[in-house]
Amino acid sequence: MIETKLTALLGVGGPIQLAGMPGVGTPALVAAVAAAGGIGMIPAPMLPADALAGVLDDVATRTTGVFGVNFLMPFLDRTCVEVAARKARLVEFFYDDPDPELVRLVHSHDALVSWQVGSRGEAIAAERAGCDVIVAQGTEAGGHVRGQTGLAPLLAEVRGAVGVPVIAAGGIATARDVAAVLTNGAAGARIGTRFVASAESGAHPAWVQALLAASAADTCLTETFSSMWPNAPHRVLRSAVTAANAASENVVGEMQLGGQAVPVERFSAICPSGSTTGRIEAMALYAGTSVANVDRVQPAAEIVAELVSGTAYP
Numbered sequence: 592m593i594e595t596k597l598t599a600l601l602g603v604g605g606p607i608q609l610a611g612m613p614g615v616g617t618p619a620l621v622a623a624v625a626a627a628g629g630i631g632m633i634p635a636p637m638l639p640a641d642a643l644a645g646v647l648d649d650v651a652t653r654t655t656g657v658f659g660v661n662f663l664m665p666f667l668d669r670t671c672v673e674v675a676a677r678k679a680r681l682v683e684f685f686y687d688d689p690d691p692e693l694v695r696l697v698h699s700h701d702a703l704v705s706w707q708v709g710s711r712g713e714a715i716a717a718e719r720a721g722c723d724v725i726v727a728q729g730t731e732a733g734g735h736v737r738g739q740t741g742l743a744p745l746l747a748e749v750r751g752a753v754g755v756p757v758i759a760a761g762g763i764a765t766a767r768d769v770a771a772v773l774t775n776g777a778a779g780a781r782i783g784t785r786f787v788a789s790a791e792s793g794a795h796p797a798w799v800q801a802l803l804a805a806s807a808a809d810t811c812l813t814e815t816f817s818s819m820w821p822n823a824p825h826r827v828l829r830s831a832v833t834a835a836n837a838a839s840e841n842v843v844g845e846m847q848l849g850g851q852a853v854p855v856e857r858f859s860a861i862c863p864s865g866s867t868t869g870r871i872e873a874m875a876l877y878a879g880t881s882v883a884n885v886d887r888v889q890p891a892a893e894i895v896a897e898l899v900s901g902t903a904y905p
């Protein structure tokens with residue numbers, strides 16, 4: 592057992608949070624992390640309110656563990672925020688200035704609020720807005736990256752500036768990494784890329800295989816996959832950038848959305864899930880520098896246990 596301000600606040604067994612990842616965070620993955628004592632996060636983007644309510648009910652039938660919902664501000668649907676606040680313990684936002692109105696809305700339904708930030712200034716704004724938890728995201732992170740500072744200096748700056756529990760994110764994949772951020776004042780660790788390679792992940796198998804083969808230097812920060820979501824740098828496998836630039840067609844595949852097949856445009860920000868077809872290697876294959884320590888597919892519960900045990904990476 593590792594106890595921190597975060598585990599006390601949320602009543603969880605360990606200081607591990609699954610990152611909200613659309614297409615990856617299936618109800619099975621969210622529930623497995625929550626049941627293992629971590630915080631499971633449901634990705635809200637692309638879900639209408641009734642579908643989000645269904646996913647929340649599904650996860651609740653699978654586990655009594657703690658789970659939350661993650662919202663991307665550029666795609667925010669306030670009706671969905673209300674649904675999440677009514678049914679989840681934690682509601683989280685990313686990629687815009689912290690908004691006191693949204694925080695009040697979530698608090699009015701007795702849920703806790705978290706904001707993922709990329710700078711000291713944004714962390715201070717999140718605390719002033721009333722957030723209960725702050726996620727400090729370093730530039731090592733897979734997916735969209737908010738700031739310009741690596742995790743270690745960012746964590747030091749944020750920890751010195753706010754009083755609420757801080758979760759560290761970006762490049763964390765091992766028990767040693769978790770121990771390091773806790774030693775440096777974090778109350779928890781948020782993990783994305785390593786869970787993309789979990790048994791319950793919704794990610795396309797070709798993406799998972801590419802992660803297993805990659806090292807940290809095989810990732811890059813880019814704005815290549817910006818259709819739908821411009822001016823938002825993201826960390827992906829460099830091979831995906833090369834393949835997307837080399838492709839000549841405007842549509843590189845098809846994905847399933849609400850039971851319908853829809854085209855995946857070249858340079859789309861949407862990452863490939865298991866049912867996506869086409870040129871997977873040319874799609875947004877998000878990866879953090881943590882990919883260096885992602886070398887096998889494991890059940891999510893095993894990953895959570897390993898991250899808090901410290902025994903797997905002596």
Ligand SMILES: Cc1cc2nc3c(=O)[nH]c(=O)nc-3n(C[C@H](O)[C@H](O)[C@H](O)COP(=O)(O)O)c2cc1C
Pocket residue numbers: 610611612613615634636661662663684685707728731732733734735760761762763781782783784785787862877878879880881882
């Ligand atoms: C595939 C993928 C999708 C992501 N999507 C989101 C998202 O929708 N919302 C969000 O807050 N963060 C998102 N992130 C970023 C994570 O919250 C987190 O900062 C990052 O995964 C941490 O770095 P790591 O991947 O090295 O563990 C995503 C990350 C990945 C890898």
